[in-house]
Amino acid sequence: MSSVSDIAALDAKQQKYALLGFWLGGVVYGAYCILYGLSVKVTLETRRVHSTHSARVFPTVTLLIFILTTIYMGKRIHDLAASVPEKSPHIGLNAFRTLYAFSPQWTEDSGGQLPIYHIRDYTSSKGFTTMLLMSIIIWLGDALAIYRCFVIWDMNWLAVLLPIALLVLSIVNSTVVDVAHKLPGALPSQDVQALIGIVFPVNIAQSCLTTGLIVFRTWRQYRVSRAAGLNVHGRGIGLFTITRIIVESAMIFTVQQIIFPTQYVFNEILVPSIGCIFALMSIRVYGVKQELSTEVQLSHIYSGLSVRPDNLTEKGHPISHDGGRNHRRAASEALVFSRSGGSPTDHSDELVQDLGEAAKDSSKVLM
Template sequence: MSAPVSLIQAFLVSFWLEGVLYGFFVCIFALSLAVNLGATKQQTGHSRAMFIVGIVTFILATIHISINCMRMLRGYVDHSSLPGGPVGYLGILSQWDHVFNNVIYATQSILGDCVAVYRCWILWNRNFLVVCVPFLMVFGSAVSGYMTCAIFAKIQPGSTVFDKELDAWIKTFFAIAVAQNIITTALMAWRIAAADRQTSSYRVTKNNLIPILRILVESAALYLTAEIILLILYVANSNAQYILLEIITPIIGITFNAITIRITLRSQSNQSVHVGEMTSSNSRRPPGNIPLHPMITVNITEQTDYDPESQWPLEGK
């Protein structure tokens, strides 16, 4: 049986991994800037909003790793020869920098949850009933996350994150993050897959919605896996949970910007499709349409006549 991870090991490995992932996030964010700024004329209001959210996730991740860098220098340099050593400083939960960093982490996580719920709401034709549970879970996540930070600020010295005063709030926050990620991803995947099946008989090109489904599922898998491992490690009272805790902030940014980049690039490629390949003569509008325009912009010029008997617009007449 392997030896348990010590706090001094957990702090070192967590900071190193966060630095690696942050460097990867910088590259992803730079690519996101290039892609979005290059597609300014084709951007919708939704695209611009997502672009701004991407910038916010980068700012939060930058603040998070900056505070952690300062904490590591204070712990392993300034307090290395003092009683308790680096852990004597880094292990104090009520330190302002520890509390502030956890506020940044909670904010980044809640922001990611809000974006997932918003995307789900858009895909389901702005049907609030579909997203009411994930929407309420955002409030539960905010309450449990910021309540944990408030307890950190006033907790007694010598306490750990596994104390009873914190245990229920932290488990609630982690569990909600996992559950909401599963629910929102499943709802979006179901909606896209159902729309693809319903429109398959009307499609005259090889283009389909499965690549969009793949983008959402693949990008969400990284964040979901990290959250599940984090929850398991915390329930097991393992110090290794610090490692996962610190890397969640850049992972959220990577996940969000990866989705934005891949969908924007696909949108740009789809805009070159000729209108003659997108419509057929005297064809009816296929059922089950989902509003993909906030995510994929396809410019189509067509003339539409209205048939009062069938109650359907006839496209391409």
């Protein structure tokens, strides 16, 4: 049985982690606000091109995630600041009050209790609301990732059947855990601990499976584009780069659990980082597509300047001096530019359309 000194030392340690997690969460949330603002700009620019149903779903859900994250962060400030229940109605979202909650004055006013006791109290309405907000934000992030996978797989329900089943399991499991914290004694403590132990493994499995399906789809389209000879302009259609972006973004959630195994640190940075993942992915994929468009325009201009009158046959076709080594390049460029007849800008627009399913999938990733 733990002694009083051991319990006090554990409380003090958890309190330090809670304060560290709170400030780290604030830093991540600040970065999230900046990234979300940039992603909104990207959304407004791409909406001129993409007017599909999925192009409206992603901005709507990401906006909802941002609103709930903002409420959650404000709720955490309020929870940490509201050290005395009687004073809570008069305390706003004030960082100074948060510092007061961790000051010696708090210990005196609360009868010797540490702030960690208030933070760990999930039976109160404020504690339960905070925990429920975290669960909802995680569910929305998982659902949005599954929907992205669903769109990339051309609305194929079989492709996302298992991720949806894992999401449903996660929702049911997390709901039971939240209610068990709100109503202690409703379930045996052993059962509650067992349910808590599978919350994040289920989320990780669902996230890895969804990411794997997206990566497999984009990788397959990347190989199709290579086989068709459509990888002649720099990095081709950019699907390989987009795949890398998806994997790196999905790894954020897993790496957080490895680096921050402490509950209070992980919980505080988890919520704002979910929104950061989607915002950062949209910004990076948009950058790849913009770079691709520039490469296409420059490639077409240079290929046009390289054709001189003395290199033309009597029928007006350029003379080949490479012994057929560039036959595949010429064939692919003929395929890409066969329907174009305008300016270089027009050619780049038609290239994005003529890349077929591969280009379509890269656009779906951006939405």
